Amino acid sequence: MKLFATIYIAVIAFAAFSNAQVQNATANLPDFQFLLTQKSEPERDNICKTNMGFCETNCGGPNKAPMNFCNVTTMGWGCGCSDKIPDLSAFQWPINREHCIGSGEACKLACQDPKVPNEKKPDCNLACIDTYTSKCGTAAQPPAYYNVSDPAIVPTYAPPKNSVTDSANNNSTSTNGTNGSQSTNNSASESKKQSSASSINHLGNAAVALVIVASGMSLF
Secondary structure (H helix, E strand, O other): HHHHHHHHHHHHHHHHHHHHHHHHHHHHHOOOOOOOOHHHHEEEEEEEHHHHHHHHHOOHHHHOEEEEOOOOOOOOEEEEEEEOOOOHHHHHHHHHHHHHHHHHHHHHHHHOOOOOOHHHHHHHHHHHHHOHHHHHOOOOOOOOOEEEOOOOOOOHHHHHOOOOOEOOOEEEEOOOOOOOEEEEEEEEEEEEEHHHHHHHHHHHHHHHHHHHHHHHHHOO
């Protein structure tokens, strides 16, 4: 029992320390705003074409992707397959990944603003890397909100108020009634609160797992 108690205390202390680290990183983030619409038209066009290519491939070919668009001006995009729901995770879509990369770059650029004290610039840059750059292209990637149901609709660029969300990959699914295709609504945002909450949840799960392991060890 003493061994279990010691390990349990160590796990709780580790979780508390990690939680504090996450909160510190969030606190060190600069004020900035980034959207893919800020990129040049050639860059936006390339991102759109790449994203549409992913949609076509995931659906199984051009004839199986009745809804496949990307508005180069607003960066609003949609993907709908004729016989399946697109099953790429949110972080696998090129538009969402590019938003994450761009957010990391914009974040680090904001750290160089004169408003950020020189002694805080290193921590500011590290916070940008921890929150964005290091997570791009992974399941921990912050969500983005460019997915819409029609090319003419301008994205809210913010979390939707009413959607059925799959918490495992930040994807929500819906059926498009205009063309009978099944489409994805991928969520994304550089919200500090969401990033912090996600990290805290992962840490909490890790702590629980370690406690379970510790419980097993105490039996021997």
